[in-house]
Amino acid sequence: MDIQTIAAQAKTAAIQMAALATATKNQALADIADALESRKEAIVAANRSDLQRSEQENLAAPLLKRLKFDEAKIAEACEGLRSMIRLPDPVGRTLGATELDEGLELYRVSCPIGVIGVIFESRPDALIQISCLGLKSGNAVLLKGGREASETNRMLADIICRAGVAAGIPEGWLGLLETRADVAEMLDLDQSIDLIIPRGSNAFVKHIMDNTSIPVMGHADGICHVYIDREADPDMAERIVVDSKTQYVAVCNAAETLLVHRDIADAFLPKVKAALEAKGVEIRGCERTTAIIDVKPAREVDWGTEYLDYVLAVRVVDGFEHAVDHINAHGSGHTDVIVSNNRARGLRFMNAVDSADVFLNCSSRFSDGFRFGLGAEVGISTNKTHARGPVGLEGLVIYQWRMIGTGQIVADYAGPTARRFTHRQLDKSFP
């Protein structure tokens, strides 16, 4: 089937999916989990084939590890699906109700977005999570996974799509794209696709944004900062810096730059250097930093680099404003942290830093849909519209304005004898 047909079918399915009962969607999720478990041998076999081919193609070891999908990972993914069932249905919620006049009531009701195209890395569990987040939120999904996982993805998509349809989800609700040409074609289909979510490198997300008129929800680099205020507790600051940098270096919410108030730099820098070097972190410092501790010098480019590695740029700043200006100038609007015992300054930091996630006295690594309590996440958005930060089910819905009248016309509300609107907030749900 060509991409245009797949997308058109998804659009038809999406319109029907908007009206699905919560129970139907949850039953489908349960059936999908059962189907994945009962077909686990076939899934593992398909994955083994992907692994063998990728080994022959000399795929790097960390990527091979990410590609591997064994029985334990299948069980974990199914556990995730079963906890998704327990999440509230994001669709059909009354977000507001207003009486415009007697017998004329306006409701704002959450509804699915429609058809969502997601392009993701070679991690088979991502396919399961994304397709099921789509289902739960009533959206049809077009998925393009990494080439390395192609056989695993084909097997998973087939099992998930069929189990969903058998449970009452409309045919065509899940479409699998296989090639880069498919993706290029998808980017042109603004008549049938409502949102594109690219996961991957910054350059890749930028490429998608530059090549489609469909709204894109993506994240740019995660250049996250930890700022150690003059009034920080040094032990807490050290623990937060070490965790933010090293708890998992290869992810977007890991810290890349440490900013230290000049008044505490002499005391704090040697202490944090020892702790970081014990974890194998290379420090690249500004001139004031290298005057205090013996580390490599940082260059201008370091302030804008997402290392995703055991490297940390360190800068001594003149104070709060300097730190905030540095973050707003060099950060990527992802997650930034202040460590301070001065609560008022901590709150001021949140108003002043223009990032999706702003934290006081905790690690940047908390920036994550699961940790935030959103259940699963479809990605982390550094957009300034629609959804920001970790995006769970709520980021996959929009709303519809629904008005119930009793024959009202606008002419009666115009001119010298115009009726007046009451605009009274109603405390009731859409019927």
Added chain:
Amino acid sequence: MDIQTIAAQAKTAAIQMAALATATKNQALADIADALESRKEAIVAANRSDLQRSEQENLAAPLLKRLKFDEAKIAEACEGLRSMIRLPDPVGRTLGATELDEGLELYRVSCPIGVIGVIFESRPDALIQISCLGLKSGNAVLLKGGREASETNRMLADIICRAGVAAGIPEGWLGLLETRADVAEMLDLDQSIDLIIPRGSNAFVKHIMDNTSIPVMGHADGICHVYIDREADPDMAERIVVDSKTQYVAVCNAAETLLVHRDIADAFLPKVKAALEAKGVEIRGCERTTAIIDVKPAREVDWGTEYLDYVLAVRVVDGFEHAVDHINAHGSGHTDVIVSNNRARGLRFMNAVDSADVFLNCSSRFSDGFRFGLGAEVGISTNKTHARGPVGLEGLVIYQWRMIGTGQIVADYAGPTARRFTHRQLDKSFP
């Protein structure tokens, strides 16, 4: 000043505007209204110059009327500003609060989007309304109005910008673009501009979408339908059709297509024809329509045309599903109406029709920010993300995740002795 500089200044201003107190913003709005009134002679003089030039250039009479900005219109615009002061501040609202663990609290707090570029038609009151909606929602704005209104716009922007700055809004919060080249340049500035709102023709909005990677909130055509169900009250149906079509034909929420259930077509079509023709409406009917009433035949292209004029396409449909399929296939996702005494079917229509606004038993013309009780509106969105339908202050904000900890690190929540998240909903506001 070049556009890049104007945009960079707006970005700097926007970051400061996020932290503005409600009282400061409301005072600025009051001062702007006062300044506009005290400078009304100068505004009218600038407008007169625009009118004279446009008359010489043979601008059409309806456009000249729209361009005209006299003392009465200034007074009306200032009245609008004063009612905007009474609207709640959309910024700083706690949208959610979750305890992740003891002493680790996450808040979702509404905040401005940042820098918004708005391109609008030659209606001077639009400049006032849009700039002040931006101010109230804490956003910096870059404005490009119609060329015909250039002198009026320059005068208004100058008065509004200065009055705002004098009241404590940061310099650079309002930038005026003057040429099409300015707009083209703005579309490239994805580092400093967060959202583009184009108002104008469908082709224009599409052009903007195709030429920027900045998120665009626009509306396509308003191809709005009224569907008369088998169980409709014929008198109510007639009134709603006449109002939806004729109350103001030149606007996007006017009806363009009437769908009539075949079981009532024989009785209803002659009745509605008489009422519409009395208002000067030309009817273009499908074959089944022309078999019942003597009207021009509709061609396929009529189902997808936004007439914005005294013309209405009419189609007899086999029933509910046929009507819904027609609307989803030919509509523009703006506003669609069902007239029916069968309430269950009316509610089913809302689930089945994929449009921003879906109405039961009232005119399509109610689709409007003021009528909805949103105060002013910046436009009507047919996007499926961020904001949909009439967009007021709420559509100009997004949110920030703010976490307050007491030294927590992620390492403590991983591994065999991991602490568990409590994920308890909190009923409190961000401090």
